[in-house]
Amino acid sequence: MARHVIAAADELPPGTRKFLEIDGRPIAIFNIKGEYFGLMNRCPHQGAALCEGPLIGLAQSTDPGEIEYTKLGEILRCPWHGWEFDIRTGQSYCDPRRFRVKAYPAHVEPGASVVKGPYVAETIPVKVESDYVVVDL
Numbered sequence: 098m099a100r101h102v103i104a105a106a107d108e109l110p111p112g113t114r115k116f117l118e119i120d121g122r123p124i125a126i127f128n129i130k131g132e133y134f135g136l137m138n139r140c141p142h143q144g145a146a147l148c149e150g151p152l153i154g155l156a157q158s159t160d161p162g163e164i165e166y167t168k169l170g171e172i173l174r175c176p177w178h179g180w181e182f183d184i185r186t187g188q189s190y191c192d193p194r195r196f197r198v199k200a201y202p203a204h205v206e207p208g209a210s211v212v213k214g215p216y217v218a219e220t221i222p223v224k225v226e227s228d229y230v231v232v233d234l
Contacts, residue, residue: 099120101119103115103117103126103203104126106205109126109128109133110128111128111129111130111131112128112129112152112170113127113128114126114127114128114148116138116148116149122137123137123138123139123146124136124137124138124201125138125148126203127148127152127184129170129171129184129185130170132185133203133204133205134184134185134200134201134203135200135201135202135203136148136173136182136184136187136198136199136200136201137187137198137199137200137201139198140175140177140178140180140198141189141197141198142175142177142178142180143177143178145175145176145177145178146176147173147175147176147182147198148173149176150173150174150175150176151173151174151176152170152171152172152173152174152184153169153170153172153173153174153181154166154167154168154169154170154171154172155167155168155171155172155181155183155190168183171183171184171185172184172190182197182198185200186200187199187200
């Protein structure tokens with residue numbers, strides 16, 4: 098799995114989202130109350146740009162007449178047909194067994210580890226001999 102740097106953490110404050118394309122896949126990264134989540138920006142129903150929909154909450158009921166509004170700002174509503182998905186899991190509340198949006202793990206890493214990275218380019222020794230730059234391979 099390749100790592101991709103999305104943004105500096107302060108460029109994506111709580112309540113915001115960022116759209117990007119990684120390896121040809123449209124993805125959106127959300128900051129929900131300081132936690133980061135990534136979703137495929139395609140509704141599994143008919144392919145709308147899902148992540149452009151509004152963030153809402155979830156109305157739940159355990160008893161008749163008792164309604165609790167939970168997950169405020171954590172449910173994404175498809176802009177085309179109103180289907181709703183949990184940003185944390187990609188689960189649909191319309192038909193959770195059949196429809197799910199691909200969720201991608203997102204997290205914050207210290208800048209020093211991102212800048213330094215795990216990869217090191219192969220270096221080639223270079224030296225100057227009698228006014229000529231010389232590379233030995």
